[in-house]
Amino acid sequence: MTYNIGLLGLGTVGTGTAEILLNPDGRSPLLRDIRIHRVGVRALNKPRTVDFEPGVLTTNLDAIVADPEIDIIVELIGGVERARELILAAIAHGKHIVTANKAVIARHGDEIFSAAQTAGVYVLLEAAVGGGIPIIQPLKQSLGGNRIERVTGIINGTTNYILTQMQDEGAAFDDVLAEAQALGYAEADPTADVDGFDAADKISILASLAFGGRVRYEDIDRQGIRNISPADITYAQQLGFTIKLLAIAQWSTAQNSLHLRVGPTLVTNHHPLASVNGVFNAILIDADPLGQVMFYGPGAGKGATASAVTADLLNITALLQSEKLEDGLHPLLTCTHTDYCPITPTEAVETRFYARFLCGDRPGVIGHLGTCFGDHNVSLESIVQIGYHQDQAEVVVVTHDVREGDFHAALDAIHGFEEIDDIHIASVFRVL
Known part of the structure; x- marks a missing residue:
């Protein structure tokens, strides 16, 4: 059976996803059952590296989410409000969702997952955290028998690149930021990255999965890296530390609550996260009885993120091809909790x-x-x-x-x- 995809957005990640789906040789045989039916773009006459059949490209994204021939919507436009509108409209039309949009999930995940639960559709978001690092499904499945105690992540490649360069070159923050922007690692407006908003989006998603409760974005204690000086980098090294922007979600058994924070943190040089440099990401899980396990890899980019998007498409396709479950949605691939986690006060x-x-x-x-x-x-x-x-x-x-x-x-x-x-x-x- 063939499943039709509505692809919203044909930027870097959208193009990478299309390239995988249009060239399935040597990949999972399930990819042959996935067909790109419509692609939503901003402009039809823009030069592109992927060729589509006539009529596939359109600027009418609302028509895509309402198209009765489409089974799965892949949302890759970014942003918050427009993405939220399109995702909710697609869910209302009974379509499954794959998204790489951490911001819309962090801020409106409660609304989106509640709507998906009511409509009986899946919302998968492996690409929203850690780029190509498989972390969402492992938290849902492979680590499901563990009691998660702490999630610690370097989950923003831009800030990790800046801090690495400051340490290696002894350069000031502003100089390295300009270099990162010239290389395309940082946006013209770097606020989301350097002030910790992006990492806060991502840790809210990971915490919700790890600790089985919804998380309010505003409960995250957030600090960025603008105030780190070369002197701080040098003194940290002299004391045997490396400075990293860490996102941490930690459960307190004594207080029966969760603490969430994002901020520059001194890490001992022998710690597993100390050697994660450049634009790479890593997520360290402390769990009982497993102990520590770390997921490491490219945290962004065309190939890495498209790989994660495709993995979600394969998961949905496999489920749709299997026999229908008596109880509805597969419990390992949907959001079933509705209560919020109690939060430990920062003080x-x-x-x-x-x-x-x-x-x-x-x-x-x-x-x-x-x-x-x-x-x-x-x-x-x-x-x-x-x-x-x-x-x-x-x-x-x-x-x-x-x-x-x-x-x-x-x-x-x-x-x-x-x-x-x-x-x-x-x-x-x-x-x-």
């Missing part, structure tokens, strides 16, 4: 911190810092004067595991400490 989370201070070079500064931290139950692993910056002493502090609320209370006290009124907090990062 109650325990973690280690790195902080760099600039202060007047006079006796007693380190002692005053130590006193402020001690008065707020912040235990210090190390406190050292590293050097000087524009006639000010640079002091670096690394804590043991402490409550975030206590740590920030100590910082507030340091700001208000009369004896050291010339102190400035240059940077603060978490330590894994």
